[in-house]
Amino acid sequence: MSENDKLKKRAAEILKRLEKEYPAAKCHLEFRNPFELLVSTILSAQCTDARVNMIMTPLYENKYKSPDDILADGLENFRENIKSCNFFNNKAKSVLAICNILKKDYNGKVPDSLEELTKLPGIGRKSANVILGNCFGKKDVIIVDTHFKRVTGRLGLTDNDEPEKIEADLKKLIPPAKQYVFSHVIGDHGRYVCGARKPKCGVCVLNDVCPSDSLKK
DNA sequence: CTCCCGATAT
DNA sequence: ATATCAGGAG
Known part of the structure; x- marks a missing residue:
């Protein structure tokens, strides 16, 4: 199996677990149009x-x-x-x-x-x-905000620091139809568990597939 | 790279 | 006191 295939498989596993964890993940801004x-x-x-x-x-x-x-x-x-x-x-x-x-x-x-x-x-x-x-119902969108950048970086899904490169990296790992959902579950995970200051690695469902050992103590 | 420049959690 | 919050422009 190639390196990229391994990464893809891990990304799929991460998505699967996060979808279960955050079944109602969506945009947190309130809007009507x-x-x-x-x-x-x-x-x-x-x-x-x-x-x-x-x-x-x-x-x-x-x-x-x-x-x-x-x-x-x-x-x-x-x-x-x-x-x-x-x-x-x-x-x-x-x-x-x-x-x-x-x-x-x-x-x-x-x-x-x-x-x-x-x-x-x-x-x-x-x-x-x-x-x-x-x-507009577009599903093939990777939304790279500060949470997305931090969480995908910690998960080892990208080595890049630049938002546009991170977007390109994840587009290669996540199927187009799942990219919108992936963006939102990663966002929620960043907000509720994988926070910037004190990530709650003890309760993280991705603990065993996350390479950021330095965070876990 | 810097600037923008308020509120909150730690 | 300071890092961070669903960034973008020059």
Whole structure:
């Protein structure tokens, strides 16, 4: 068996166990349509989903129902509303710029291709893949966020540090139809067990297939 | 590579 | 006190 086949087999075993562990794994951001997820995804950078939801869910219901609503409210007001998220200045500018682009080029709708999404200011590959997977039903998306990078690295599924290379590495290991699910169960595992500071190796269902012995003590 | 630049857990 | 939170742009 080749080295890549061994890795593939281990990735399949990891996916199997995590699917059992997190049967309801999904996006933790609250949204009712692609526009809401687009905005919340920008705000979620270096900030917890719980905080984004706390701020934005009431605003979507009462105030920001469309790009026009955010544009009408203006940059200053929007920035004040999202102040408790991180990087509020850049995020507010990105959101307002995107609202203008959606209005001008997309008839107010969110585009559904990686190329178009990543052209939008504040939307990189991670955010684009979140939208494609959660709003447009795309299954062959590997979503590389900070959790994904940490957990797949510890599991020895990639040697790379660069998000785009990690994405490519895992696309070779996980079948296309399973990539969306894999992204979410890895995310949940990173959040609940394989945390950045004190990974709970004692209760980890992947303990025996994880090569990161230094973490286990 | 740096900057962005708030809230929370440890 | 500090590392980290579902990153992206210049």
